[in-house]
Amino acid sequence: MPRAVHGFELAREERIAEIASTGRLYRHLKTGAELLSLVNSDENKVFGVTFRTPPADSTGVAHILEHSVLCGTRKYPVKDPFAELAKSSLCTFLNAMTYPDKTTYPTASTNLQDFYNLVDVYLDSVFHPRLERETFLQQGWHYEIEGAQGGMIYKGVVFNEMKGAYSSPDSVLATWSQRCLYPDSTYGVDSGGDPKHILDLNYDKLRAFYRRYYHPSNARLYFYGDDDPDERLRKLDAVLSEFEPIEIDSSVPLQPRFEAPWRISRTFPGGEEGDKGRRAMVTVNWMLDEVGDSEADLALRILDHILIGTSASPLRKALLECGLGEDLAGGGIDQDLRQAMFSAGLRGIAVADAGKVEALILDTLKALAADGIDRAAVEASLNTVEFHMREQNTGGFPRGLALMLHTMRPWLHGFDPFAALAFEAPLRAVKGRLAAGERLFEGLIERHFLANRHRCTMILKPDPAQARGEDAEERARLERERAAITGGDLEKLVEETAALRRQAETPDPPEVLATIPTLRLADIARTVRAVPTSHAMIAGTRVLAHELATNGIVYLDIGLDLGVLPVDLLPWVQLFGAALLQTGAGNRDFVTLTQDIGRMTGGIRMSAFGLTESGSDRAQCWLFLRSKATPERAANLVSLLGDILMYPRLDNRERIRQLVLEHKASTEARVIPAGNHMARMRLAAALYPSGLAEERMFGVSYLEFLRDLAQRFEASWATIASTLERIRATLVNRGTMIANATAEAAALACLEPHLTTLLEGLPTANPIRATWRPIEGLTGEGLTVPAKVNYVVKGARLSQLGSTAKGSTHVVKSYLDINWLWHKVRVQGGAYGGGCVLDRRSTLFAFYSYRDPNLLETLDVFDGTPKFLHSAKIGQSELERCIIGTIGEIEPYRLPDAKGFEAMQRHLVGDTDAVRNRVREEVLSTTVADVRAFADVAAEIARRGRVVVIGSKTSIEDASKERPGLLAMAKLL
Numbered sequence: 014m015p016r017a018v019h020g021f022e023l024a025r026e027e028r029i030a031e032i033a034s035t036g037r038l039y040r041h042l043k044t045g046a047e048l049l050s051l052v053n054s055d056e057n058k059v060f061g062v063t064f065r066t067p068p069a070d071s072t073g074v075a076h077i078l079e080h081s082v083l084c085g086t087r088k089y090p091v092k093d094p095f096a097e098l099a100k101s102s103l104c105t106f107l108n109a110m111t112y113p114d115k116t117t118y119p120t121a122s123t124n125l126q127d128f129y130n131l132v133d134v135y136l137d138s139v140f141h142p143r144l145e146r147e148t149f150l151q152q153g154w155h156y157e158i159e160g161a162q163g164g165m166i167y168k169g170v171v172f173n174e175m176k177g178a179y180s181s182p183d184s185v186l187a188t189w190s191q192r193c194l195y196p197d198s199t200y201g202v203d204s205g206g207d208p209k210h211i212l213d214l215n216y217d218k219l220r221a222f223y224r225r226y227y228h229p230s231n232a233r234l235y236f237y238g239d240d241d242p243d244e245r246l247r248k249l250d251a252v253l254s255e256f257e258p259i260e261i262d263s264s265v266p267l268q269p270r271f272e273a274p275w276r277i278s279r280t281f282p283g284g285e286e287g288d289k290g291r292r293a294m295v296t297v298n299w300m301l302d303e304v305g306d307s308e309a310d311l312a313l314r315i316l317d318h319i320l321i322g323t324s325a326s327p328l329r330k331a332l333l334e335c336g337l338g339e340d341l342a343g344g345g346i347d348q349d350l351r352q353a354m355f356s357a358g359l360r361g362i363a364v365a366d367a368g369k370v371e372a373l374i375l376d377t378l379k380a381l382a383a384d385g386i387d388r389a390a391v392e393a394s395l396n397t398v399e400f401h402m403r404e405q406n407t408g409g410f411p412r413g414l415a416l417m418l419h420t421m422r423p424w425l426h427g428f429d430p431f432a433a434l435a436f437e438a439p440l441r442a443v444k445g446r447l448a449a450g451e452r453l454f455e456g457l458i459e460r461h462f463l464a465n466r467h468r469c470t471m472i473l474k475p476d477p478a479q480a481r482g483e484d485a486e487e488r489a490r491l492e493r494e495r496a497a498i499t500g501g502d503l504e505k506l507v508e509e510t511a512a513l514r515r516q517a518e519t520p521d522p523p524e525v526l527a528t529i530p531t532l533r534l535a536d537i538a539r540t541v542r543a544v545p546t547s548h549a550m551i552a553g554t555r556v557l558a559h560e561l562a563t564n565g566i567v568y569l570d571i572g573l574d575l576g577v578l579p580v581d582l583l584p585w586v587q588l589f590g591a592a593l594l595q596t597g598a599g600n601r602d603f604v605t606l607t608q609d610i611g612r613m614t615g616g617i618r619m620s621a622f623g624l625t626e627s628g629s630d631r632a633q634c635w636l637f638l639r640s641k642a643t644p645e646r647a648a649n650l651v652s653l654l655g656d657i658l659m660y661p662r663l664d665n666r667e668r669i670r671q672l673v674l675e676h677k678a679s680t681e682a683r684v685i686p687a688g689n690h691m692a693r694m695r696l697a698a699a700l701y702p703s704g705l706a707e708e709r710m711f712g713v714s715y716l717e718f719l720r721d722l723a724q725r726f727e728a729s730w731a732t733i734a735s736t737l738e739r740i741r742a743t744l745v746n747r748g749t750m751i752a753n754a755t756a757e758a759a760a761l762a763c764l765e766p767h768l769t770t771l772l773e774g775l776p777t778a779n780p781i782r783a784t785w786r787p788i789e790g791l792t793g794e795g796l797t798v799p800a801k802v803n804y805v806v807k808g809a810r811l812s813q814l815g816s817t818a819k820g821s822t823h824v825v826k827s828y829l830d831i832n833w834l835w836h837k838v839r840v841q842g843g844a845y846g847g848g849c850v851l852d853r854r855s856t857l858f859a860f861y862s863y864r865d866p867n868l869l870e871t872l873d874v875f876d877g878t879p880k881f882l883h884s885a886k887i888g889q890s891e892l893e894r895c896i897i898g899t900i901g902e903i904e905p906y907r908l909p910d911a912k913g914f915e916a917m918q919r920h921l922v923g924d925t926d927a928v929r930n931r932v933r934e935e936v937l938s939t940t941v942a943d944v945r946a947f948a949d950v951a952a953e954i955a956r957r958g959r960v961v962v963i964g965s966k967t968s969i970e971d972a973s974k975e976r977p978g979l980l981a982m983a984k985l986l
Contacts, residue, residue: 017042019243020250029434032405032416036431037242041250044229044258049420049430050245051237051413057105057906058128058238059413061119062139065233065263065425066111066226067199072214073153073206074222076111077171079118080152081219082227083109086134087141089528091521093840094134096831101531101894103127103901106411113191113204113350114265115425117418121411123906125240129248130530136252139227147516149216151840155513156494158506165495165506167212167487168866173802174845175206177864180800181685182281183360186294186342186473189279190356193469194300198268200350212490229253231261233424237413265351265426268300274468281473282480282799283986293474295367296343296358297374300467303352305428308439310348311398313461315443316454317346318394319386321357324595325607327390328357331377333671337370338362340678349418351426355461358471361678367472375463382458391447391454393611400615402436404566404641406908480799484967517841523888532897534937541904541929544916552772554747557920559755559913566615567760568641568910569768570753570917571654573744575621575634575706577780582740583634583709584718589740590619590636591672597662598653606653613649615641617657621710623703625855627923632703632785635751635921636744641910644760651767655774658745663737670726677719684716684963684986688804689861692961693850695794699959700810701855702785713796713985747775751921755913793960795969795980802844803964805871807954808859814953818856820935821943824892826851826858827899828944832891833881837874838862844871853932854922858954868968869975876955882948887941899936 021039029036034053041048066075083095091097099107106121118135122128154169178184188203195201203210236245283292304310320328321341329341339361346355359370407415416434424430446453498506549556575586594610594617597603610617623634638657642650663669684691694712697704708714726733752772754764811818830848838847844865851858860875907915919925962969962980973980 019246020254021048021246025431027431027435029431031402031436032434034237036434038430039246041229041253044253044256046229046232046234046249046253047424048234048236048245048249049424050242051416052242053237053239055238055413056123057121057411057413058123058125058240059106059119059121059235059411059417060128060132060135061117061235061414061417062135063115063117063233063235063421063425064139064226064231065114065265066116066222067114067263067265068202068204069199070213071203071207071210072218073171073175073203073211074214074219075116076205077149077153077211077214078219078223079109079111079116080171081144081148082138082142082223084148084152085143085145086137087143088137089134090143091525091529092516093835094138094529096835097526097529097894098131098134100827100831100898101529102131102898103532104131105906106414107131111204113200115421117421119414119417121414124532124536126536127532128240130532132248133530136249140229140252140256142223144220144223146216147513149219150509150513151517153214153219154211155509156506157510158503159510160507161503165491167491168843169211170839170843170845171206172208172211173843173864173866175211176208176801176866177685177845178205179208180282180798180802181682182283182294182473183682184686185279185281186296186471187344189277189473190296190298190343190471191347191350191354193277193471194298194354194467195268195352199265200268226261226263228259228261229256230259231263233421235417235420237416267303268352270300271467273466274470276470276472278472278474280476280479282483283475283477291338291361291363293362293364293367293472294342294358294360295362295370295473296356296471297371298343298354298356298469298471299462299465301346301353301355301461301465304348304350304426305423307432307436308442311436311439312443312453312457313346313348313353315394315398316457317355318398319390319454321345322394322397323607323611325390325604327381327386328374328377330604331373332357332359332370333675334667335370335373337366337373339674348422360682361674364472364474367470371470378458378462382455382463385452386454389605389608389612393608395444395447397611397616399440402440404564404615406910408908408911409905411906412908480801480965484801514841517836520886523890526891531894534893534896537897537900537937539934539937541926541933543926544912546916546920551752551769552747552775553777554750554752554772556752556768557754557917558761559753559916560758560761561755561909561912563756563760563909565643565760566641566756567644567647567650567764568639568755568913569650569654569764570640570914571638571658572751572753573636574749574751575636575744576632576782577743577746577749578740579783580705580709580785582736583706584715585736585740586621586636586710587619587715588669588672588676589737590621591676592663592669592737593638593657593661593741594619595672596665596668598656599660601656603662603665603668606657610653613642613646614653615643617653622918623706623710624918624922625701625703625852627854627928630701632701632706633921634703634706639914644756644763647760647764648767651764651771655771658775661741663741664734666730666734669733669737673719673723673726677716677723680716680719681986685798685800688798688800688963689806689863692796692804692806692963693808693859693861695796695961696806696808696859696959697855697857699787699789700813700857701787703855704857705785705787716985743780745775746778746780747772748777749780750775751917753913753917755910791981793978793980795962795964795973795982796985797966797969797982798963798986800965802864802866803862803868803871803962803968805862805865805868805964806859806961807872807875807958808857809954809958811856811858811950814950814957816856816950816953818851818853818858820932821939822851822858822947823853823903823932823936824895824899824939825944825947827895827902828887828892829878831895832885833878834860834874837877838865838871842867842871842874847871854924858950865964868962868964868972872960878951879948879955882945882951887944889941892939892941892944896936896939900933903932903936
């Protein structure tokens with residue numbers, strides 16, 4: 014018998030140099046649960062539990078269950094342990110996700126005790142949830158009825174979340190592109206839930222799904238980081254040993270291959286009656302091979318980048334230049350499924366042109382297979398993919414969590430999880446095959462695309478009557494169901510509605526809340542972590558440098574000060590930034606430039622933002638070229654940046670035209686998924702200069718600008734080209750620019766002479782700073798989109814209400830998020846999300862809701878905040894929990910490049926370490942009186958705050974009728 018260590022048998026141990034970790038694969042002897050334990054020095058520790066959960070239908074059972082198991086457990090019988098944890102945790106990740114074939118519950122933290130607290134709650138949540146019927150009704154769906162004579166509606170968090178998803182054409186396209194390829198597999202249904210079918214799910218079916226799949230015998234457990242590896246085993250065994258092993262068939266059968274390609278058409282709500290414009294979308298989709306072969310998987314990943322990874326990639330370029338559409342559609346390769354898929358197409362097409370797009374894709378692939386792929390394109394994509402694998406830069410997403418999801422792809426289906434992490438061998442193999450002259454990627458195109466008859470073309474077209482038809486269908490179903498309810502049952506439904514509200518409104522008792530593990534204020538450092546920053550002037554340009562461990566990579570940010578542009582040029586900023594990188598530069602056309610960036614660097618991208626200076630109304634708005642490379646490539650990187658800044662081909666008419674169409678299409682596609690963010694920008698634009706700038710660059714005004722520019726492009730080309738060059742000549746000025754570098758000391762020293770050469774070669778002038786004045790305009794806007802849910806925002810600038818934004822205001826925000834808005838907007842209101850945002854420097858305080866079936870009711874919740882703050886029972890322990898959670902929110906974990914960039918942003922706005930420490934102390938010193946005092950401020954927001962709603966035409970019209978003058982209505986989509 015193998016020796017058990019805390020109930021686990023070690024099946025395998027390897028040193029995985031690629032991620033600087035020791036990997037151990039364990040099997041729990043009693044239950045058969047598998048554990049992948051990665052031991053390393055990363056302080057951002059990660060834990061996860063994943064179950065294979067293949068749904069058989071589109072009722073959303075796996076998704077609703079994911080929500081439901083997080084609502085109270087055996088050990089922690091509070092209504093929402095996760096909401097409580099969020100108050101008092103320094104977590105760097107706290108969430109759960111439903112995929113087409115699995116449900117995963119990951120969490121992360123840099124604080125060891127906090128991490129153990131999170132692990133404990135996660136384990137009790139998935140293995141011992143209360144899973145009460147009321148939870149299913151709130152999270153899934155229920156009838157809401159006020160009285161025997163009152164109206165009846167469907168309500169539920171997931172129900173409304175998926176209504177929002179089905180209002181997004183991109184989401185619908187992705188869903189059906191997948192479903193059409195796998196009609197006989199679990200991937201042929203919607204694991205998130207189709208709103209029409211969610212109503213077919215009941216509580217008993219939810220419980221049965223839980224019993225079938227949520228058991229250690231079906232679990233894959235994961236640890237990553239610098240915590241004690243033996244303690245991991247002990248904690249897990251204490252939970253798993255309660256269970257007896259069972260046989261669980263959760264396998265995902267392989268989809269049989271098609272004998273011939275086929276087409277399907279679906280519709281989405283949108284368009285106008287008689288509209289023959291280019292608003293349809295098409296994707297051509299292939300099912301590829303089963304995942305598991307690391308070399309084959311890596312080769313397909315590189316091929317994906319070759320084909321569509323950049324604007325110069327041959328398939329992407331052919332699609333964007335064909336004149337049939339506006340922007341790429343389809344997500345390329347998806348290796349998260351047991352049998353991978355590839356999807357590519359166009360959005361913004363005429364329905365009649367769908368066949369032409371399909372033919373273009375096939376003809377392009379045939380030509381690439383026959384004629385060969387440009388070697389420079391192969392080299393660029395190979396270098397780009399390799400760079401990203403070595404860099405392991407996951408942004409704000411914990412690195413260990415990204416690795417967990419990567420290992421889950423093969424591990425979930427019986428393949429080796431270690432192979433997904435150890436990339437050196439497959440990378441050497443791919444390079445060796447290419448060096449030997451093998452036509453590797455041409456062969457993959459032939460095999461996986463041209464000779465592969467398992468293909469489906471998905472056409473998605475707008476239907477202006479669909480939204481009305483679906484609303485009528487839902488009302489008819491409600492009427493049929495209500496007619497079938499007898500008097501006694503009707504009274505039960507009325508009481509059930511009232512009971513659900515009472516449950517949502519009744520706070521958990523203090524003794525129950527006390528069961529949630531929490532950090533103490535004494536565990537929190539009183540000062541912030543400073544980022545090392547040196548300041549210098551080179552050729553009249555400010556240069557900041559941050560000496561940090563960056564895994565041998567130089568990060569260089571070149572900033573152009575947008576404060577010298579008049580307000581009418583702000584909408585041009587994104588287009589200008591894209592044109593710098595995607596039109597060519599110097600003697601390079603845009604294909605060559607893109608390939609050189611891929612071959613010589615880790616990438617160059619643009620980033621723009623608007624911030625408010627501390628203690629003033631002055632805006633700091635910048636456009637950055639953010640780049641990275643290895644130190645030995647620093648000279649190449651800086652040379653490329655010099656050409657991009659000084660010699661971009663801004664007269665490249667066709668590329669500029671295509672960029673306009675791409676930006677228009679992508680901005681339109683972003684409106685519904687990011688409706689609350691778009692509404693907040695619209696609100697801020699009328700209140701302060703940086704808010705105005707961001708809205709002009711990214712918001713509704715930007716979309717209006719793009720639509721106008723697309724219409725008049727041909728007639729106005731000379732003006733467009735001269736405007737872009739005028740912007741370049743104004744912004745490329747070493748006297749107003751800033752450079753920001755983050756790397757190890759030796760790499761910074763290597764970069765300096767090249768950076769000096771670059772800056773000395775740039776022009777200098779004395780610019781005139783622009784003055785941007787927000788125009789207050791309307792106090793309420795209702796912007797209509799073809800959606801069944803709303804995004805409701807109301808807010809004001811505290812400084813204009815006679816108040817200030819302090820550290821304690823952040824605590825108030827956190828308190829309202831969890832104790833008021835979560836319950837009223839999400840739990841009771843049925844919205845997918847709701848909360849408030851605070852920008853301390855601009856003093857903007859705004860309430861928002863996300864995928865919300867309500868409008869006026871939500872505004873009433875926002876306006877009810879003063880009353881809530883006056884009457885809420887705020888205990889000291891509850892306040893301390895919020896304080897701890899606030900610290901984690903305002904000082905989040907950052908990877909080195911993000912630390913350097915954020916330190917530079919703080920420098921620009923005057924947010925010194927002294928200011929940050931003052932704010933931190935204000936947070937830690939917040940009192941109950943501070944929270945209650947905000948009631949008076951909230952009352953002023955209720956009275957004087959601006960309202961912006963992006964939502965359904967029906968909701969906005971009804972609200973305008975009920976409260977005349979509240980919203981000025983205009984069509985957005």
